[in-house]
Every structure is written in C-alpha cells, then in structure tokens.
Amino acid sequence: MNRMLYYHQQSNFSRKIRILLIEKNLDCEFKEINLANKPPEFLEISPIGQVPVFVDQDGTVIWDSTLIAEYLDETYPQPSFYPSAPHIRLECRKWEQLADTLGDNIIGLWVLNFMGDLAPAYYRKKYETLINRLLPIFDGQLRSTKYLLEGETWTAADVAALCSLGYYSFRLNEDWLLQYPYLRDWFNRLQERESVKSTIPKKTPI
Numbered sequence: 001m002n003r004m005l006y007y008h009q010q011s012n013f014s015r016k017i018r019i020l021l022i023e024k025n026l027d028c029e030f031k032e033i034n035l036a037n038k039p040p041e042f043l044e045i046s047p048i049g050q051v052p053v054f055v056d057q058d059g060t061v062i063w064d065s066t067l068i069a070e071y072l073d074e075t076y077p078q079p080s081f082y083p084s085a086p087h088i089r090l091e092c093r094k095w096e097q098l099a100d101t102l103g104d105n106i107i108g109l110w111v112l113n114f115m116g117d118l119a120p121a122y123y124r125k126k127y128e129t130l131i132n133r134l135l136p137i138f139d140g141q142l143r144s145t146k147y148l149l150e151g152e153t154w155t156a157a158d159v160a161a162l163c164s165l166g167y168y169s170f171r172l173n174e175d176w177l178l179q180y181p182y183l184r185d186w187f188n189r190l191q192e193r194e195s196v197k198s199t200i201p202k203k204t205p206i
Contacts, residue, residue: 012167013065022195095157103164139180
C-alpha cells in the first residue's frame with residue numbers, strides 16, 4: 001500500500017510532517033481533510049479526530065505530529081531530525097514541545113477572534129500571556145546559535161517552531177517579526193528551503 005498523510009494544508013501540525021516527508025524524500029499520498037465535515041474513513045483511524053494522521057506502507061497508523069515525526073526519524077533516518085545523543089535529543093524534544101505549545105496557544109487565540117466581544121477575557125489573556133512569554137525565549141536562544149540547537153543542521157525543534165510562527169503570521173499578524181530580530185532572521189533563512197516554501201498555508205475554506 002502507499003504511504004498516506006491525512007492533513008489540512010492550513011494546519012501547522014500537518015505542515016510539520018509535510019516538511020519532514022519532503023526533506024526525507026519519501027513518496028506519500030496526501031489526503032486533505034475537511035475539518036468541518038470529517039469523513040468516516042478518517043474518523044475510523046483517528047480516535048481524536050485531528051490531523052495529521054500518517055499511514056505507512058505496512059499499515060502502521062500514527063496520529064499526533066510529534067509521534068509521527070519521531071516514527072519517521074527512526075524508520076527513515078536520512079536525513080535525521082533528532083540528535084542521537086540522549087541528552088541532546090532531550091533538548092530537541094523540549095524545544096519541540098515549547099514550539100508545539102506556542103502553536104496550540106496561537107490556535108486558541110485565533111479561535112477566540114471568531115467570538116468577538118463574546119470571547120472570555122480570561123482565555124484571551126491566558127493565550128496572549130503564554131505566547132508573549134515564549135517568543136522572547138526562542139529569540140534569546142537564537143541570539144548565539146544558528147538553529148535552536150547548537151550545530152549546523154536544523155532539527156525537529158526548528159521545524160515545529162517554524163510551523164507555529166508561520167501559523168501566527170497566517171492567522172494573526174506579523175508584528176513578531178519586528179519585535180524579535182534573531183527569531184526573524186532565523187525564520188527568513190528557513191523560508192529559502194523548498195520544503196518550507198511549498199508548504200506555506202494558503203487562504204481556503206475550512
């Protein structure tokens with residue numbers, strides 16, 4: 001059977017896996033899911049009903065972008081996006097988790113925008129506070145390193161952060177580019193990669 005990725009082209013978590021598949025040069029069929037009307041076949045393999053979901057050639061089914069990313073790196077290790085040394089791999093996973101948390105809060109803030117004046121002020125403050133706490137942490141890390149981990153190669157942490165910040169620009173605004181120069185330069189440099197350019201989210205119906 002063919003590899004299959006169930007995804008949504010605007011999803012930052014789907015984009016993370018699309019970038020990895022392209023970078024690893026893995027043939028894969030992409031099936032975009034209408035999140036407002038999820039088909040039964042998708043819900044059968046995705047207990048949480050969220051994208052992305054990856055199905056490998058042997059029928060292995062994986063949901064959650066981090067689980068998929070780790071599986072792809074262990075099964076198809078070239079090029080690798082997770083360091084092999086345990087303590088450095090842990091650092092990579094910590095930064096990846098921070099990046100995914102940033103993405104979750106950006107999504108939450110965007111959803112609140114649909115509610116207008118009905119949006120609870122508590123949740124808006126909660127999302128904005130965490131986003132504004134995390135952005136300078138990423139910017140500070142990139143003050144002295146080319147990527148989020150020391151070295152000359154980007155990792156899953158960079159991919160996750162890139163996708164979350166790309167989603168920020170897509171859904172909210174690009175003000176962060178002016179406020180965080182090291183983060184901006186890192187982000188713009190990664191835009192030169194074909195895997196990044198080809199997965200930039202586009203305005204379409206949900």
